[in-house]
Amino acid sequence: MKTGRLLAFIVIAGSLGYSLSLLRPVAAEKVAWEMRAPAPMPRTEVSAAVLDGKIYLVGGFTKEGVTSRVEMYDPATDRWTSRASMPVALHHAGAAVLNGKLYIVGGLEGGRSWKPSSGLWEYDPRTDRWTAKREMPTARGALGVGVSEGKLYAVGGLGATRPFELLGNTGANEAYDPATDRWEKKAPLPTPRDHLAVAVVNGKIHAIGGRFNSDYSENLALHHIYDPAANRWGEAAPLPKPRSGIAAAVLNGKIYLFGGEAPQGTFADNDVYDPATQQWESAPPMPTPRHGLGAATIGNQIFVIAGGPRPGGSVSSTNEVFRAE
Structure with missing residues (x-):
């Protein structure tokens, strides 16, 4: 050569x-993200929670209007099944699991009037039935819900403090004890807001992001932490950028925050907060940007389901699962 x-x-x-x-x-x-079986009914502004290893997707907006429909997803079989519908159709409600029961908290009724609800509904998976429990002191939707030390906490939201008053923000922080079926008012959220996310790590309640008066041109990067033992709020590292219409889930002691919306579009962001370092980091973004979605952790995976791919009233049945490294 x-x-x-x-x-x-x-x-x-x-x-x-x-x-x-x-x-x-x-x-x-x-590969951080994978597609799974889509939800049977496309929707947004849903409630989602894990009960007995299954994900329950409740209520929300559909193309036909507000729904009371409940669908259960089994990640082991990648299949959806219908369960008993809620007695009332709700959107922007909170969801939590306590003592083997699913609770749906507050929410808004109606597609146009957006009437704040003070309702608390308990679902028993063994009987497939819903039961009305004691109502919240403060009616509201677009709130955040978390569980700490056997109690359910309902934080912030959009409500009306007086009859016939226009909807506005509330900083209400109210705790429900299922053992006594009673609510107790706690120290209010320092900055009242709606469309926020709530996550609980080591017994502390994190209230993250949100917006003022349901206006996503007024998104917030705020991050407050509530200590139930001291009944006191403190501030923490703000979000990398303001977001609302978001969903949060906890995995390996870290908070993952997904999606959101703003006038310029929806977000695919996946930000991670580590309480040990008190810092936010970016994780692989969602394949499908969405707001009004549900997020639920099972094992080492977070399922991010439904939500609107465009700002406002759009819907989807998207079911994407995230695996942390």
């Missing part, structure tokens, strides 16, 4: 090897 050809071969082979070296990390990279 002549010297010129030999040099050309070396250059080409070297370039090819360099190109392949660039491809190897991509080929070996772990």
Whole structure:
């Protein structure tokens, strides 16, 4: 082989090897997101929670209006089944699980009037029945809900403090004890807001993001932490950017915050807060940007379901699962 050809071969082979070296990390990279069976009914502004290893998707907006429909997803079989519908159609409600029961908290009734609800509904998976429990002191929707030390906490939201008053923000923080079927008022959220997310880590309640008066042009990056033992709020590292219409889930002691909306569009963001370092980091974004979605953790996975792909009243049946590294 002549010297010129030999040099050309070396250059080409070297370039090819360099190109392949660039491809190897991509080929070996772990896939963070996977698609799963879509929800039977496309919707947004849903409630979602995990009970007995199954995800319950409750209420929300559909193309036909507000629904009371309940669908259960089994990740082991990747299948959906219908369960007993709620006695009332709700959107923007909160969801939590306590003592083997599913609770749907507050919400808004009606597609246009957006009447705040003070209702608390308990679902028993063994009987497939809903039972009305003691109502919240403060009627509201677009609230955040979390569980700490055997009690359910309803935080913030959109409500009316007086009859016939226009909807506005409330900083109400009210705790429900299922053992006594009673609510107790606690220290209010320092900055009243709606469309926020709530997550609980090590017994502390994190209230993250949100907006003022249901206006997503007034999104917030606020992050407050509530200590139930001290009945006191404190501030924490704000979100990397203001977001509302979001969903939160906890995995391996960290808070994952998904989606949201603003006038310019919906967000695919997946931000992670580590209470140990008190810092936010970016994780692989959702394949499908959405707001008004539900998020639920099972094992080492977070399922992110339904929600609107466009700001406002759009709907989807998307079911995407995230695996943390």
